[in-house]
Amino acid sequence: MDWKLEVVPVPVTDVDRAKRFYGEQAGFAVDLDIEVGDGTRVVQLTPPGSDCSIHLNTGITGPPPGSLQGLQIVVPDIEAARAELAGRGVPVSPVRHYDEDGGLADGPGGRWNSFVFFADPDGNGWVLQERPADG
The missing domain is CATH 3.10.180.10 (2,3-Dihydroxybiphenyl 1,2-Dioxygenase, domain 1)
Known part of the structure; x- marks a missing residue:
């Protein structure tokens, strides 16, 4: 199922x-x-x-606006996805990756390790992650 x-x-x-x-x-x-x-x-x-x-x-109760964080979307090309959002006026982070210490660093990383961050007008946080072509 x-x-x-x-x-x-x-x-x-x-x-x-x-x-x-x-x-x-x-x-x-x-x-x-x-x-x-x-x-x-x-x-x-x-x-x-x-x-x-x-x-x-x-009219439907739920969590407070802006409280949803880390919604993640995978994309095949992180640079193209970032450019598309930026071109439409969305404030987006640079492409970033997690370094060996677990901190965020600028630039793309290895497989599954390239991200772009943005938020909606209420502060709900989104993450784009590059998905390798071979999944």
Whole structure:
């Protein structure tokens, strides 16, 4: 039996602002934007090529905005992904890697060791990780 992660809720203060950020700047596809009851709205977005989506909402209680950290997306080319986000106005870190002491250092690292960090307008933290072509 396959178990597949479908949706990760991302806590935000302003759904419209977050929808613009994820849809226009981060390049996620807007899959759904509906009201499901009095004051409850759900916006679902999916990163390019992903089987897992995020959802933003109003009227559903959850963790405080900005509290989600370390959401990770793998990409085939870290430099190209960084350039795409930066080109859309997303403040992104330089490409970094973990050194032998566990600290972050500038520049790409070895296999599975090249990262770019960014955050949404509420401070929810994301990590891009380069995935080697041979997985």
